[in-house]
Amino acid sequence: MRRDEALPKTYDPASREPRWYAWWRERDLFRPEVNPDGAPYSIVIPPPNVTGSLHIGHALNAVVQDQYVRRARMQGRRALWVYGIDHAGIATQNVVERELARRGLRKEDLGRDAFVEEVWRWKETHGGRIAEQLGGLGASCDWSRPRFTMDPGLSRAVRKVFVELHRKGLIYRGTYIINWCPRCRTALSDEEVEHEETEGKLWRIAYPLEPDAADGTGRDEGAAGAGAQTELIVATTRPETMLGDTGVAVNPSDERHRHLIGRTARLPLLGRALPIVADDFVDPEFGTGVVKVTPAHDPNDYWIGKRHGLAEVRIFDDEARTNELAGPYAGLDRYEARTRVVADLEAQGLLRGVEDHRLPLGRCYRCGTVVEPLLSKQWFVKMKPLAGPALDAVRNGDVRLHPDRWVKVWEHWLENIHDWCISRQLWWGHRIPVWTCAACGHENVSETDPAACETCGSTELRQDEDVLDTWFSSQLWPFSVFGWPDDTEDLRTYYPTNLLVSGPDILFFWIARMVMIAVEFTGRAPFRDVILTGIVRDAQGRKMSKSAGNTVDPLDLIEAYGADALRFTLMFIAAPGTDLALGPERVEVGRNFANKLWNAARFVLGNLGDDYVVGSLEDLDEDRLDLADRWILSRLARTTRAVDAALDEFRPNDVANLLFDFLKHDYCDWYVEWSKARLGGAGAPGAAVDAGTSLQVRRLLVEVLAEGLKLLHPLMPFLTEEIWQRLPLERRGVDSLMTAVWGIPKVPESEDAVASWTAVQGLVTAVRDLRNSIRLPPAEKPRVIVAAADGADRERVERHRDEIVRLARLGTLEIRPEPPARDGFATAVLTGMEVFLDRGSPASRQDERRKLERERERLDRLLRDATRRLENEEFRERAPAEVVRREEEKQSEFRTLLEKLERTLDTIR
């Protein structure tokens, strides 16, 4: 039964991957029910935006999650990866609005209900896209439990949480200064504002002082003398906001201005009277030490105003244009207003200087528009009471962040948390469940739409026009997806979840809030471990952005290289929590690795022979194991443990490196090459082996590969399934590699074999090096002499003579206790032996001498280091015995090598 027929030389993921995905789905292997009796294991996907297309960041997260879910499934656990999407309030509304604009429509033309319907239609047509793309990547989400943050079930959860928080006094409504996006025309939370240092200006403006009316009787103008102060100079970065000034503040300890406290200044241009107040907030060192106070448009000024009872004059409308309160400046864009105000001040001689000044500017995280702080009536969540338990959850280890340096960031944010503005002036989202009674003004807060006012019974109720911040519903995700607030089977089984994988960019938006709200409502942390991935950057390490045009589309990469290649590459170049630089060409590593394995499989399958008998690593004939066999089995066992440890310790990226090393460097580069001589059969190279050994070698080739594929499956699911299905294995009723048993059979391990093998490897490499350094044509098979004083060393080489001859492409190999009479040899000095390659003719020895001299210098340095250390009394006393012993070994080894090298050099001279 030959299985290699029609196997192409190059692996073609494009044709293979979709086929396997469909095959898995047909068998329903993504559902936790494939292991009905296993311990539950669950992950909820960070829900992508409904408008979103799979980007490289999603891909990275998905690969990590898939690795964990797939391993859990192979471990026999009831593994569930919940998939779903987020309604993404502002983002989605913006997208649909843009769509409408293309048809010449505004959302107001449709009206609220029709617009919301329009968005739902968008969701129906586009919302499934990302699921398909995740499928293409190989994600093993359970597609039978899709959730959407606006599902009826999730909506119920949202309302319940809102009502409960309100009842507990943790949700309140009030007029405060908030962040306003004039383009999206909605309030934003602090987290939704991105601060950016920007070049600006600092203007100095003269505000005239009113005559001192308070004690005007005692001192008239004349008495005050010519030096009487008649104006105050304020400094500001936003001159246009002076139209909303209602006071001026100075620091009470500032000698220069103390005497002015309690007096009145006159607002230029508008003429409003401004009380001069004392406030510690004012920094005497900054600007002129005098601050104009605009309570309605600056957070600092707002609090100053509150402390001193200043009026609040809001001069901007919802689009940040000046309103009628701006007097003659009404109806202007805020920047036009600035230009006009500055021009007029200058004309009146009140402008007393302009200087460059850097200042942080807040921008809307959705559209980039400069945010306008303004006074507005909004809903808020009181965060302090919720933050404490979330802090505790991390401190006591209920939630563990990986890497743990995020703990500090977490603590800093939660310790300094501000109340959360949750109302948005949008149409798309969860409408706030508050109904105001037209008759009595009572606010009915209810989980269900009320028919009548709960206090006066009137039926004239109007629901709040606003919707909730998207993140208000997202924060419920880890339990709402399981049916909460109902006590469902899924909730009991899969909550709390095991793992959350996310980018650190939404640590505050989402992760912290999930923990806070979950503890509050379920009494438990929503997940045990959190892996914070890095951000994927371009090959030069720059942030990817559409405007910069340096994005890489995972879909393109999958098409060009295959999903497995992309998955492998992402993990291969990722470090935990560190940004990774990805250019398309880097994915070649993954593709090449996949192709390598494919070809290794072709080789193994092509050499099975008709007499191959399926077996397992559990019934090996130990007497027939040779050095390489013992070595590769030891490496397999070690790699298996290391892979498990990497995942258990939340270093998923290490898996890629471990398996690359094992499968490529160990298995393909050495073990397969080595085995070629031991396959037996007609025309086989190297020594003839008996039938039993031949069979066992083939079995090892098959089984070690199969075990490696198993370990690799969570990372490269398609290729591993493809090959695994073709290999002749004892399947024991297992249909797919997806549900194969994780972990390898017990195999013999030997430290000794690993050490010996390394020596043989060294010998082969040394000979190859010699061949290269004397430019020996590859076809030529030279005579090589290995001289080893120690019988054991000689014996080891002797035992593997044939394989060494083959791998190093030698003609003859002589093994002796003493070096030959040196003439016409290229020489290398190894631990325990010297290698002499007969170069045929005594050609130029210059290169070789230089090489050996350099080697001598190196050895000399190492020997001196070792000696110095050993001669140090304290080292001998304080270093562990193990370390001292090793040092002694090294010393004598270096010494021997040096002696040999000297001898060799003598002969060349």
Added chain:
RNA sequence: GGGCGACUAGCUCAGCUGGUCAGAGCGCACGGUUCACAUCCGUGAGGUCGUUGGUUCGAAUCCAUCGUCGCCCACCA
């Protein structure tokens, strides 16, 4: 203004809790029609592990300082 992270071979980076690594991938150089693979094979080139101090018998690995870069947070107008 605070906090965090980075600075290791030409490039992108690994190196966890100090004494087996000074490493990987790519690139480069040289050589290859070795019958699994040119999406390949072999070999190699040597980087004072950013600066300056310190702790230690011993530091790329700990501490401090300085420098450069990046990120996050931030109510000095």
